[in-house]
Structures are given as C-alpha cells and as structure tokens.
Amino acid sequence: MSAASSLAAVSRWKPWELGLLAALPVSWFLTGEHSLLANEIAIVALFAVSLDLILGYAGIVSLGHAAFFGTGAYAAALFAKHVMPDPLAGLAVAIGITALLGAASSVLVMRGSDLARLMITLGVAAILYELANKLDFTGGADGLQGVTIGPLLGRFEFDLYGRVAYAYSLVGLIVGLLVARRIVKSPFGWSLQAIRDNRLRAAAIGLNVDARLGVVYTISAAMAGAAGALLAQTSGFASLDGLDFHRSADVMLVVVIGGAGWLWGGVLGAVAFKLMHDILSAWTPQYWTFWLGLFLLVLVMVGRERLFRPWTWMKRS
C-alpha cells in the first residue's frame, strides 16, 4: 500500500461512522414526546464536539469553554430581541461574534504551561460571567427575557413539543460534525495531534504551533458559540448559566466520558451524560453530583481509555 493510499484510507468514512451519522436524522422520527430532551442532548453534543477539537486533538485543557457557549447564547438572544427575530441570521451573528472572541483569546492560550492555560481559560470565562452579571443590557442575574424567535426559514414555527427545535439543532450538530471531521482528517488535523503529543518536536520540524493553535481555537469557539445560540433560540432565553463554571466542567465530563480524540465521543458522551443525569437524579435529586464525582474518580483511576474497552479491565496496564 502506498503512502498516499494509506493516508486516504484513514480519512475515508468507515461503515460505523456512516451508521452513526445516518442514525442522527433517523432519531428525529423516533423521538416523539422526547424531542425537547433530545434537543438538549444535540446542543450539548455540538458543544462537546467543539471542546473535543481543542482538548482531544490539540491538547489544550480548557476549563472555560462555556465562555464561548454563553457568549453565543447572549449574542443570539440579543440579536433576536433588538435587531431581527430570524433564527438563521441570529445563528450567523452569534458564530461571527464568538469567532472573534475566540481569535482574541486564542492569543492568551498559546503561551505558558498547562496550569497557566487552565487559569487563563478559567479567567476569561469568569470575566465574561461577571460582565454578563453586572451589565444592564444582559439582564443580570435574571437572564435575558422577552426574546421571541421568528419562524425557521420563514415557515416553521418553533412549537411547544420541540419537533422543529430538535430538527434545527440536529442539522446544526450534523453540520458541526461534518466540519469537524473534515478538519481532523486533514493534514492540518494531524499537525494538531503532533502538537498535542509533543509540542517541542512539532515546532522543531517546522510547524507554526501558535498559528495552528490559534486557528483551531477560533473554530472551536465558533462552534461552541453556535451551540449556545441554538440553546438560546430553541429555549427563548439566555442566562448566566450558559457562562457558569459548571457548564465548562460538565462539557469536559461529556467529552471524557465519550472519549476524547475521536469526534463521536462528544455525541455518545452527551447521550451517556444525560442518561446518567436522569437516572441519578431520579434516584437522588439533590445529591446526584456525589455519584457523578464518584464515577469520575473511578473513571480516572481505572484509566480513561479503558472504560469503553471491557477486555482491558482484567489486564494490568
């Protein structure tokens, strides 16, 4: 097998990938009354895929990714409230604004050790949280209310059952997945993994580490902003919750549960996380975070890669 054909073989769509991709639109027909729940899962999945781009592929540990999610949500909600209620235009504006924010803050995450990067991402998210809390036009702690979203494509009204909302988010998720997949299965994507594995060596062979990290961070931010905009538009509401630390921590959990470094981990992790949340909170509504923390502890101690490979459990690593 020549080098070109083996490289091409890696980026070809595998049967299981096509299967998962086809399962997404099929699910719209199957989720009858659960469309609102499925809508939430799709949004979290898109958010998780965006985090996987920087966490799993570029190796940037970010505890503040909710900064872009919340900014996208507020941008879309403010746009719908003050300019124009069309959802697609709002989505485009939200993506644009969060891309700019991502580009600006990507400068901050290029330098420093893991801890400095962690702190800077935390700090940026915290700054935005404080701004949203204190500024008047964002509604403060109550959140932005009175947002009405117009019909999608001029024809489909967002209904109470969430059918249109789920279809909208599903399309967003599929587009996001296709874009992300195209990025990671390209030479650019491989260079990111090289940077993740050994930054010094990647720089030594001539890769412009800063530029590449900046690009992927901006794209990831734009995708997270899109997810936030979808949430704001399908729920008609934007609040501080979108910028909160727990949202950054939760999406990181989603990526880790599903598996970082293969894009579908975001989707599967979102489903698994939501299921776990529902089961655990039905059992103990107030203290379910205890069991979540325990699960996380066990997950890390056993080893993240081993969770979905049961045949490795009995072997000592």
Add this chain to the structure above:
Amino acid sequence: MLTLLFDGIAYGMLLFVLAVGLAVTLGLMNFVNLAHGAFAMAGGYVTVLLMERAGVPFLATLPLAFLVPAVIGAVAERTLYRPMYKRPHLDHVLFSIGLVFMTVAAVDYFVGSQQQIIKLPAFLQGRFDVAGVGIGRYRLFIIVVCLVLTLALQLVLARTRFGSRLRAAVDDPRVAAGLGINVNQVFSITFAVGSGLAGLGGALGAEVLGLDPTFPLKFMIYFLIVVSVGGTTTITGPLLAALLLGIADVAGKYYVPKLGAFVVYTLMVAILFWRPQGLFGRAATK
C-alpha cells in the same frame, strides 16, 4: 482608604494561608489539585461543628481545624493521589473535580446547605480606631495569626533540614531522589501540612468569607489565581500575589462595584499573559 488597605491585607493574608499548600503541592509534584478548597471547607466545618455541637470555644477549635484536614490529607495522599502523579494534567483536573463534587454533595447531605454562622468570642468582635483608620479586631487577629504562620513557614523552609530537602525536591525531584532524599515522604508531609493550613484558613475565614457546602467551588479560582500569579517555586511569591489579589479585590469591589470581581480576573489574565510562569516563578518547562 487605609481601612480598605487594611481589609485587603487581612483578606490577602487569609488567602495566602489557604493557598500556600496548593502552591507547594503544585510546585513539588506538578499536581493540579482543584480539590484543595475541600480541605479548607473541612477545617471550617470542624470549627463550626465543634463550637455548635460541643460548645468548644473558638480559639480551642483552631488547632483541631488544622489537625483534622491534615490527617485527612495524609490519608488521601497515600491512597488516592499517589497513583495519579504520573498521569497527564487533564487526569489531575478530572480527578480533583470528581473529589470536589463528592465532598460538596457529602457535606450538603450530612450538614445541610445553609450558610454556617460563627459566633466570635467577645474580645474578637468590634473595632477600634487608630489615627482615623478603622481596625477590625477580628481582621487584626487574622493578620497576626497569618503573619506568625508565614514566619514559621519561612523559618522551616530556610533553617531546617526538612526545609532544604523540600526546596531541593521542588527544584528538581529526580536529582533530589538521586541524592537520597525520599521525595515521596517529603511530599506526604508537605501535602498534609498544606491541607492542615488550608483547614486552618477555612476556619479563620468562615466569618469573613462565609461557609457553606459550595465553598470549594466558589473559592477555587481565588486559590488558583494566587498560585498561578505567585509562581510555585517560592513562598514569598504566593504571599505577594495573595496580598495583591486581596487588596485588588477589596478595592475593586468598593470603587467599582458594578464590575465586582472583574478587576481581579482581568488582572490575573493580564499578568499570566505577560509572565506565564507567574510574577515570581521560573519559566515553565512543560
């Protein structure tokens, strides 16, 4: 204005005592322990519960507020943390977040989620005026206690054999181990003492900062700011960073209440961008 400075210094010294354990842990084992706040919370609850349920006077609870988290820290270090040192940083982050979630929920379950109120002894309440500056008695007490602790720490680091072993292990663990220093043991003791100090800080700060089960989550970012801005190679670095942070936070909330903690976060991001190793640290090797 001087009153603000005084309050800021008290707040800063408190933050230093709370965060110094984290600074040394990070510098020594490169372990990002986001659960450090949980030990502080443990110390706070030890004090509150002893005062409420057993009627122990405030000052007498303080040594226990140091010891109980120190023992918990020593046990946790041997059993939970030690297998984690060689893992990548993401694993540390996830592990300590998991611990935080567990402790927050557990404390909520056992003690309840309301804010805990501490009734200070009479001689610590109130304030007196010195040349126009309002000095709160409790804040003065905090400053004095934290100053004594800082001097003790500095003495241990600079003048004792253990201190020099610790400094050697922070500088280069491999070479230190090669010279015969038992780095694991040094680390266990340091982790225990750091957790104990956090517990003491939590007990002292319960009146100033408030105490409820979400304490670790609320204040984690402040401890991390102190450690990342101050650098992890010295003790004076985090001390100055904590003072800077305390004064900036108090002044910011007073002069620009609209923005609140915005000032502190912006300052941190700016400092870390300018010097990623912190104001006083050495350049990062990873």
